[in-house]
Each structure stands twice: as structure tokens, then as C-alpha cells.
Amino acid sequence: MIASLRGSVLEALGSTLVVDVQGVGYAVTVTPDHALSVRSGEEVLIHTAMVVREDDMSLFGFPDRERLEVFDLLRGVTGVGPKSAMGVLAALTPEEIASAVTNDEDAVFRRVSGIGPKTAKLIVLSLTGKLIAVRTSAVSRRPAARGADVLIALVGLGYQERAAQAALDTVLAERPEERQTAVLLRAALSALGPQAVR
Structure with missing residues (x-):
């Protein structure tokens, strides 16, 4: 399990970062905003989730643990895979996600590409009560x-x-x-x- 990467950015293309860690280049899927926030040659620390499937092994990366935790919670919702979870995090901040769940606003998630009405409702139901840390950290900032x-x-x-x-x-x-x-x-x-x- 690869939980984080620290190294220099070799490439930042679209939604992919290639991070050089002691001579090994790791391709990491990130949100477009994350990719745009770094430059080639920059030293980065990326918190990662490794998703292993029968025919694929992928790394998904985040600038902080908060987003990684929300990603993991989203993936636990029926019908939400890693790509859909990344889509939600590309469109909404953790605080916006927490607010939508708290206020029972599934319409917020329906605006995310690939998330239908049924899945949006499931996100709200499944995440209710699980985002206290996100809300309190937002307040503490x-x-x-x-x-x-x-x-x-x-x-x-x-x-x-x-x-x-x-x-x-x-x-x-x-x-x-x-x-x-x-x-x-x-x-x-x-x-x-x-x-x-x-």
C-alpha cells in the first residue's frame, strides 16, 4: 500500500502528475486544480490512495489528508467508484461536500458529471454523521x-x-x-x- 509520495514533479498533464521518487516515476491521478497548482521540478508531498483491481492498479493523489479521507468516504458509497469520487472532489471542496450532506442538499451532487439522482441521495445518506472532522477543521481555520x-x-x-x-x-x-x-x-x-x- 502506497500511502504517500514525496518527490519532484516530472510532469503535470491534465489530471495526472508524474512524481519522481528516488528515480522511480509514479503516475498519480489528481484533480485538475491540483495539477495546475504544481510545476515541473517542484518538490511535493502527495497523500495517496492505491486502488487495486483485477486488471488495474492506480494511484489517486491529494494535497492533504482531509481530501484523501473524503475520497475514501465517497468510495464507500454504493455506485461511487474512484473516478466518480475524484469528480466530486474536482467540483466541490471538502467543506462544500460536508455542508451539502449536513443540509441534505443532494442537488449539489447531481451537478457533478457522472452522479445521478439516486447516487446523489445515497451520498447524502451514507455520509451523514461522517464528516464532523471536515466541518470542525473548516471552522477551526x-x-x-x-x-x-x-x-x-x-x-x-x-x-x-x-x-x-x-x-x-x-x-x-x-x-x-x-x-x-x-x-x-x-x-x-x-x-x-x-x-x-x-
């Missing part, structure tokens, strides 16, 4: 957002992100000067009331 830590905590406790965000928005509006995470968290939990977590 916004350090200036007041209450970001509170939202992470609420999602971690099992509340649906949409309900948690609504409660937090209410608390932030009522307490515009409050900055203490513990105080905001208690208020948000109170606003959420006894509703069941996920």
Missing part, C-alpha cells in the same frame, strides 16, 4: 470568527451543525460583547434545550 470554538464543541457533542449554528447565532446576537468560550457554550446549550443530539 477561521480563527477570527467569534464563537468558532463553541461551534466545534457543539458539533463534537453530537448536535447537528445547522441547529448548533442557529443557537450560536442567537447567543452571539444577544451577547455582542461576550468573548469567553465557556460562557457562550453554556448559553448555546441552553438555547438548544433538551433536543436530541445526532
Whole structure:
């Protein structure tokens, strides 16, 4: 199993990178945006998934572990193969995928080439509750957002992100000067009331 590659880019063509690792060139399928973001001769670290089939062995590469994890989750959905999973990641960021799943918006996936209505619904159903890490990491990358830590905590406790965000928005509006995470968290939990977590 090849989990990652570190080496220099020999070629970046379309959706394929050829990475030289100590004299061995590995062909890696990536998204077009990923291929465009690197240059020949550049040193790269690519997180990879190796897909082995009876008549084929392919490497799929990603700039970070987050995208690799989403790729693996997508491949676990009935009807979604590695190429379709790459198509989803080429069209949507992990945060957009997580948001579509959280908000039950299968139409987002229907806009991806090769994903039909039935598969789009299956993606939402199959990934529900499995993208918490993606959502919380997205929130954590916004350090200036007041209450970001509170939202992470609420999602971690099992509340649906949409309900948690609504409660937090209410608390932030009522307490515009409050900055203490513990105080905001208690208020948000109170606003959420006894509703069941996920």
C-alpha cells in the first residue's frame, strides 16, 4: 500500500502528475486544480490512495489528508467508484461536500458529471454523521470568527451543525460583547434545550 509520495514533479498533464521518487516515476491521478497548482521540478508531498483491481492498479493523489479521507468516504458509497469520487472532489471542496450532506442538499451532487439522482441521495445518506472532522477543521481555520470554538464543541457533542449554528447565532446576537468560550457554550446549550443530539 502506497500511502504517500514525496518527490519532484516530472510532469503535470491534465489530471495526472508524474512524481519522481528516488528515480522511480509514479503516475498519480489528481484533480485538475491540483495539477495546475504544481510545476515541473517542484518538490511535493502527495497523500495517496492505491486502488487495486483485477486488471488495474492506480494511484489517486491529494494535497492533504482531509481530501484523501473524503475520497475514501465517497468510495464507500454504493455506485461511487474512484473516478466518480475524484469528480466530486474536482467540483466541490471538502467543506462544500460536508455542508451539502449536513443540509441534505443532494442537488449539489447531481451537478457533478457522472452522479445521478439516486447516487446523489445515497451520498447524502451514507455520509451523514461522517464528516464532523471536515466541518470542525473548516471552522477551526477561521480563527477570527467569534464563537468558532463553541461551534466545534457543539458539533463534537453530537448536535447537528445547522441547529448548533442557529443557537450560536442567537447567543452571539444577544451577547455582542461576550468573548469567553465557556460562557457562550453554556448559553448555546441552553438555547438548544433538551433536543436530541445526532
